[in-house]
Amino acid sequence: MLHQELARRRDPMWRWERPLLREISMYAQGLNQSDPAAVTASPEAARFQARIDAEDKIEPNDWMPEAYRRTLIRQISQHAHSEIIGMLPEGNWITRAPSLRRKAALLAKVQDEGGHGLYLYAAAETLGVTREDLVDQLLAGKAKYSSIFNYPTLTWADIGAIGWLVDGAAIMNQIPLCRCSFGPYARAMIRVCKEESFHQRQGYEIMLTLCRGTAEQKAMAQDALDRWWWPCLMMFGPPDAASQHSDTSMMWKIKRFTNDGLRQKFIDATVPQGHYLGLSFPDPALRLNPESGHWEHGPIDWEEFRRVVAGGGFCAADRLDARRRAHDEGTWVREAAAAFAAKRTARKEAA
Amino acid sequence: MSTPATPIWEVFIRSRSGLAHRHVGSVHAADATLALQAARDVYTRRGEGLSLWVVPSSAIVASDPADKEMMFEPTGSKIYRHPTFYEVPDEVGHM
Ligand SMILES: [Fe+2]
Numbered sequence A: 001m002l003h004q005e006l007a008r009r010r011d012p013m014w015r016w017e018r019p020l021l022r023e024i025s026m027y028a029q030g031l032n033q034s035d036p037a038a039v040t041a042s043p044e045a046a047r048f049q050a051r052i053d054a055e056d057k058i059e060p061n062d063w064m065p066e067a068y069r070r071t072l073i074r075q076i077s078q079h080a081h082s083e084i085i086g087m088l089p090e091g092n093w094i095t096r097a098p099s100l101r102r103k104a105a106l107l108a109k110v111q112d113e114g115g116h117g118l119y120l121y122a123a124a125e126t127l128g129v130t131r132e133d134l135v136d137q138l139l140a141g142k143a144k145y146s147s148i149f150n151y152p153t154l155t156w157a158d159i160g161a162i163g164w165l166v167d168g169a170a171i172m173n174q175i176p177l178c179r180c181s182f183g184p185y186a187r188a189m190i191r192v193c194k195e196e197s198f199h200q201r202q203g204y205e206i207m208l209t210l211c212r213g214t215a216e217q218k219a220m221a222q223d224a225l226d227r228w229w230w231p232c233l234m235m236f237g238p239p240d241a242a243s244q245h246s247d248t249s250m251m252w253k254i255k256r257f258t259n260d261g262l263r264q265k266f267i268d269a270t271v272p273q274g275h276y277l278g279l280s281f282p283d284p285a286l287r288l289n290p291e292s293g294h295w296e297h298g299p300i301d302w303e304e305f306r307r308v309v310a311g312g313g314f315c316a317a318d319r320l321d322a323r324r325r326a327h328d329e330g331t332w333v334r335e336a337a338a339a340f341a342a343k344r345t346a347r348k349e350a351a
Numbered sequence B: 001m002s003t004p005a006t007p008i009w010e011v012f013i014r015s016r017s018g019l020a021h022r023h024v025g026s027v028h029a030a031d032a033t034l035a036l037q038a039a040r041d042v043y044t045r046r047g048e049g050l051s052l053w054v055v056p057s058s059a060i061v062a063s064d065p066a067d068k069e070m071m072f073e074p075t076g077s078k079i080y081r082h083p084t085f086y087e088v089p090d091e092v093g094h095m
């Protein structure tokens, strides 16, 4: 019976970990994407949720609600874009790194970030989108990326602050994502997290060197902390009360902690590190609550966050221009590689 | 203008001698040589491997998840394939 059944399906419809969009639209039929109540409405959806609740991993060719797929495509592609755009503020300092040791480290870090972007695009592609489409959306200004990268890197101390704080915040965010319910995203995050620790440590080392240096160098480190602290707190996203995506993402175990929960973990981990450097935080309300053991912080300027997310960041236009230029200048390379591959295939077929 | 698609290759790494190649992810590349180089750059920046395979994604044939039951259930009912199915008295010792 098995043989008959397999013979009937002589054309394997399923490509490995690459469902086609045509196949996905099959899932979408009859699903109301905007209604969270539809999430467990069908028997498949109930089975899906039961698997999630049992900590089973979802793999690309498994049935999944259309909204789960959409949420993941959005989140993973934004994450990928952030890694790629994130290369730019630091890339700005590679040629001006103060020593060969710092230059080698910064080059390796920026290369890692490019790699992170590629792991993540690959994870997004298992959901039935193409990397080319995602990149085109970014270049067209239609996709979001982390607003932190729209701030300028004014001094060498900013490279220290980015490694210590921006990568530090990214690690807080990414560690729980290693247990995300979607297998390819979780696996990509495990690779990313293994590499992030070096990023944060090299940044902290830069800060430490500056803080042990001259008064001017220490002032430079303080200035960098002053400028990066609040934007880093905003990296965790809007407060829980105002976040649109949290509830379903938690239910689907894409997210494991709330924005505010992760932000608090980051503050608690980072404040003592800053004090060790002998620096002060630009928040007069920052104080340790002796009962809870947590650092309490002052109000975050969410108006600024909204402005930067909406593209009002100091470097927003610059960042996209730089990406577009790199993409355009790489066109001839892609074309030449494709032409060479086509020529070789044609020769092989003729032979 | 939309960017033309570059073929996808699946990447497999042997991390140590004695271990099998294991799937780690994918890369885009126009041909096999470029795919190997991209895989080296993207997946082995810290001594992750001793050997790399790249395989065109489109060359892999996968079982249909809808066939899961039909494909794998029969082995579930054949419990006599497992050692615990057979009774060996304790006195005989470990076997
Ligand atoms: Fe990264």
Ligand SMILES: [Fe+2]
Pocket: A113, A167, A170, A196, A199
């Ligand atoms: Fe990083």
